[in-house]
Amino acid sequence: MSKQYKLVSCTINGKHVEKMIDVRASLTDMLRDDYRLTSVKKGCEVGECGACNVIIDGECFNSCIYLAVWAEGKEILTLEGLAGPNGEISDIQQAFIDEAAVQCGFCSPGFIMSAVEILEAKREFSDDEIRKLMSGHLCRCTGYENIFRAVKKTMLRRLGKEKEALEV
Amino acid sequence: MYAGKKVTRVDAYDKAIGRTRYTDDLCDKSAYIARVLHSTIAHGRVVSIDTSEAEKIPGVVKVFTCFDVKEKHYFPTAGHPWSTDPEHQDVADRLVLTEEVRFYGDDIGAVVAEDEVSAAQALRAIKVEYEEYPFVLDVQEAMKEGAPQIHKEYPNNILKHTAIRKGNYEEAIKEPGLTKVEGWYDTPTVQHCHIENFICYAEMEGDRITVTASTQIPHIVRRIVGQALGIEWGRVRIIKPYIGGGFGNKQDALYEPLCAWLCMQLGGHLVKLDIPREDTFVSNRVRHAIRSHIISWVRPDGSYAARKLEAFSDQGAYASHGHSIVAKGAGAFPQLYPCDNVEVDAYTVFTNKSVAGAMRGYGIPQAMWAVESHTEDVAVRMGMDPIDFRRKNLMPVGYVDAFSKNELYDDTFNQCLDKAMEAIDYRRKFKEYQNQTGDVRRGIGVSVFWYNTAVWPISLETSSCRMVLNQDGSCQVQLGETEIGQGADTAYTQMTADVLGVPLKDVHVVSCQDTDVTPFGTGAYASRQTYTAGFSIRRTALLLKERILKYAHELTRMPEYNLDIVEGNIVRTTDGRILMSLGELSTEALYSLTNSQHLSAESTSQIKSNAYSFGCTIAEVEVDIPMCKVKLLDIVNAHDAGTLINPALAEAQVHGGMSMGIGFGMSERLIFDEKTGRALNNNLLDYKLSTFMDHPRLKAVFVENAEPTSAFGTKALGEPPACSVAPAIRNAVYQATGVGVNEAPVNPHNLFRRFTEEGLL
Numbered sequence: 063m064s065k066q067y068k069l070v071s072c073t074i075n076g077k078h079v080e081k082m083i084d085v086r087a088s089l090t091d092m093l094r095d096d097y098r099l100t101s102v103k104k105g106c107e108v109g110e111c112g113a114c115n116v117i118i119d120g121e122c123f124n125s126c127i128y129l130a131v132w133a134e135g136k137e138i139l140t141l142e143g144l145a146g147p148n149g150e151i152s153d154i155q156q157a158f159i160d161e162a163a164v165q166c167g168f169c170s171p172g173f174i175m176s177a178v179e180i181l182e183a184k185r186e187f188s189d190d191e192i193r194k195l196m197s198g199h200l201c202r203c204t205g206y207e208n209i210f211r212a213v214k215k216t217m218l219r220r221l222g223k224e225k226e227a228l229e230v
Numbered sequence: 231m232y233a234g235k236k237v238t239r240v241d242a243y244d245k246a247i248g249r250t251r252y253t254d255d256l257c258d259k260s261a262y263i264a265r266v267l268h269s270t271i272a273h274g275r276v277v278s279i280d281t282s283e284a285e286k287i288p289g290v291v292k293v294f295t296c297f298d299v300k301e302k303h304y305f306p307t308a309g310h311p312w313s314t315d316p317e318h319q320d321v322a323d324r325l326v327l328t329e330e331v332r333f334y335g336d337d338i339g340a341v342v343a344e345d346e347v348s349a350a351q352a353l354r355a356i357k358v359e360y361e362e363y364p365f366v367l368d369v370q371e372a373m374k375e376g377a378p379q380i381h382k383e384y385p386n387n388i389l390k391h392t393a394i395r396k397g398n399y400e401e402a403i404k405e406p407g408l409t410k411v412e413g414w415y416d417t418p419t420v421q422h423c424h425i426e427n428f429i430c431y432a433e434m435e436g437d438r439i440t441v442t443a444s445t446q447i448p449h450i451v452r453r454i455v456g457q458a459l460g461i462e463w464g465r466v467r468i469i470k471p472y473i474g475g476g477f478g479n480k481q482d483a484l485y486e487p488l489c490a491w492l493c494m495q496l497g498g499h500l501v502k503l504d505i506p507r508e509d510t511f512v513s514n515r516v517r518h519a520i521r522s523h524i525i526s527w528v529r530p531d532g533s534y535a536a537r538k539l540e541a542f543s544d545q546g547a548y549a550s551h552g553h554s555i556v557a558k559g560a561g562a563f564p565q566l567y568p569c570d571n572v573e574v575d576a577y578t579v580f581t582n583k584s585v586a587g588a589m590r591g592y593g594i595p596q597a598m599w600a601v602e603s604h605t606e607d608v609a610v611r612m613g614m615d616p617i618d619f620r621r622k623n624l625m626p627v628g629y630v631d632a633f634s635k636n637e638l639y640d641d642t643f644n645q646c647l648d649k650a651m652e653a654i655d656y657r658r659k660f661k662e663y664q665n666q667t668g669d670v671r672r673g674i675g676v677s678v679f680w681y682n683t684a685v686w687p688i689s690l691e692t693s694s695c696r697m698v699l700n701q702d703g704s705c706q707v708q709l710g711e712t713e714i715g716q717g718a719d720t721a722y723t724q725m726t727a728d729v730l731g732v733p734l735k736d737v738h739v740v741s742c743q744d745t746d747v748t749p750f751g752t753g754a755y756a757s758r759q760t761y762t763a764g765f766s767i768r769r770t771a772l773l774l775k776e777r778i779l780k781y782a783h784e785l786t787r788m789p790e791y792n793l794d795i796v797e798g799n800i801v802r803t804t805d806g807r808i809l810m811s812l813g814e815l816s817t818e819a820l821y822s823l824t825n826s827q828h829l830s831a832e833s834t835s836q837i838k839s840n841a842y843s844f845g846c847t848i849a850e851v852e853v854d855i856p857m858c859k860v861k862l863l864d865i866v867n868a869h870d871a872g873t874l875i876n877p878a879l880a881e882a883q884v885h886g887g888m889s890m891g892i893g894f895g896m897s898e899r900l901i902f903d904e905k906t907g908r909a910l911n912n913n914l915l916d917y918k919l920s921t922f923m924d925h926p927r928l929k930a931v932f933v934e935n936a937e938p939t940s941a942f943g944t945k946a947l948g949e950p951p952a953c954s955v956a957p958a959i960r961n962a963v964y965q966a967t968g969v970g971v972n973e974a975p976v977n978p979h980n981l982f983r984r985f986t987e988e989g990l991l
Contacts, residue, residue: 094254095259099248101249103252103425103426104254104504105425105426105507105914106913106914107507110913111914144247145247151246151247155246158246159242159243159246160238162236162242162881162882164241164245164246165886166426166474166715167244167472168426168715170246171248174246194922200914201425202423202424202425202475202919203716204885205885205886205888206889206922208882210927
């Protein structure tokens, strides 16, 4: 069977792009191989670990089980796109750094993207809700504790609850 | 001073913005993709392999089978330092591809293709004919006469048996008034589950081969690739970039030898071997499942008269780290609760299952499951308080192990227990949870552990370090001890800055190890990084400092003994005046027209000491008896890892170990089909790794008794946090229900069986 390609036009990290993509490719493959966005990690390639998570039209997905061709017309955000116009990093990235929520770092990009989705909801989630919302990701280094702290603190700070954030 | 401060990880920023490059991110897209053909029987011989259909698939470059391995270079895989004494060398029982199949998932062929899809299609198109042999999955069945023989050199499948004898057990048990407590304790096969699967790629340059690999042990892998290919070790270059976790799985040569071999078969073309998650569970390494049988003879006052341990360690199909694992656990037995009369027999036995190797804790989590479950059983039987009973029998202050010369210098166990009890409000809860009735009950349980730091005196520990001063007064640091996610590079940065006298920002630890460039070192294992590397960092930094001050003397005319380096400045100690910055000195040194010097230092430390690391876990649970479910409500680990170089990273390290211990105690188990030997749950959905929802908040507390043998007061912390968690959970369930679950994990399956046996259901 000869390979089939299709033109996929989409917006990645704020920039409109288009390329001929192997129709069998996952979005993970397209982002990593065609656009060299290597923050998108492969840990299982079947939607179990969450290392490949990216935001598509505002919603977080496992990009490994999302076909690249489905990205047609979509707006995609990867970790590389989180930084501001002058390269300044976002509050959630800074929180991962400050809370020692990063160890080997392999799962971190996916976790941060799910955290972004949670934070964009602009509401206060309970601890159990945060755990459930983050439970699509696996991490073997951190025991999730410091990731929890980073997400909860950032959530509270964005809601103006600086004092509560200090108590997390 | 930077040591002792919560400085930010040196690699955190890049990791948080997704810039850090791991193996797959570095591999050129021109690489051929290799996939391994695994056996679909548990034991037998490959009779023939038909590759004709596979070879017709477009994109397939070449299909290799075990019959293509003409030169049979058997090699060991364990990430141990090589021994020049043949008696102590690891067992060389692997080939890059094998005709003899010893487990379901053995490596019998490989496909090399232009892309992943063609490679996967080709794998499915290969037809294999086997001659099947009977197989054995249970460790004690494998020892019986007439059991299937997995390696002909090892009768009854026993890889090794060691015995410890102290006093006279048979005589001691005759003492009147003793209570005999006996139990069998089982731990399951579990897997490391680092989120980055093993991956490597290989290419040739001239007649040398370079393998870039996700490994903990680049210098060891160089030797093993050389052995596996039958080429001079100097022709092999291993590069280790950032890696996505290891936990011991990558303390083994996994597929670096095969990838290198495939590359050489293809004229040196770049070949990438990226192991899928499903294969990682089956065909990498797993933790040894260990079955332990303990008998204790206890006096009415709660002291031990005699004790006996038999441990049967499931090696799986190949030797890998072999007997070292159960031997470590067995060695802990007479030390943790010293007793005058002890018998220990430890066996490592081949079975037709996935190969067991190193995994965080190296036999101690299994040993502590058995020993600390048993300790609880004894305390309950004797009607003694679990904490008081432990305090009474634990290794006393001043205890010295005859073999390692490790010493318990401080009242560490009591200090750790006190801190943990306070952190979790143990006394109140323990009292409250006594004698409950009803369907839902709560309990609180404890477990202690000890852990060696590094491997002396089993082998000599060495560490080499190189420091090179730059024009601006900053310096590069290189070590063979690898960053694998634990934060080693940050600790090294803090140590170097302190000894050299420069700001933290001026220390650049080279994270990537390259065996062509990096000083020799055996890598990340045995919780040895800060301890072992600490010696060579201090020595090298002192050497560099001496050279810098000698040059400073020439520039300033001040005697060296009146000079020091403080925060990156050359300071006259007599009046504290800054004479020049280190940057000015280095620039002069490198570009001087009259006296140019390249200021660098390199040194090797031999480490002929070891250190006990200690701690405990206390866990609180709620047990729903009809549902056979346990909810972990609260948990705390207390550790004495000596002086903490970075308390924030130490805490993070403990969290991760606790999480692994929670999985080991409550949910994880790789299941093998009795009928075929096939692993049934080799994926992250069916294998129950702890998720975000399975944990309460994790608490870590520390007792910092500086380790006197250590260059920076440190000792092991990497593996210890995983050692005592599971038995503490088991003991909490015991307090809640009065039922001891002796087979880990304490999951609904095992609870249903035990609650039924005990009449709770």
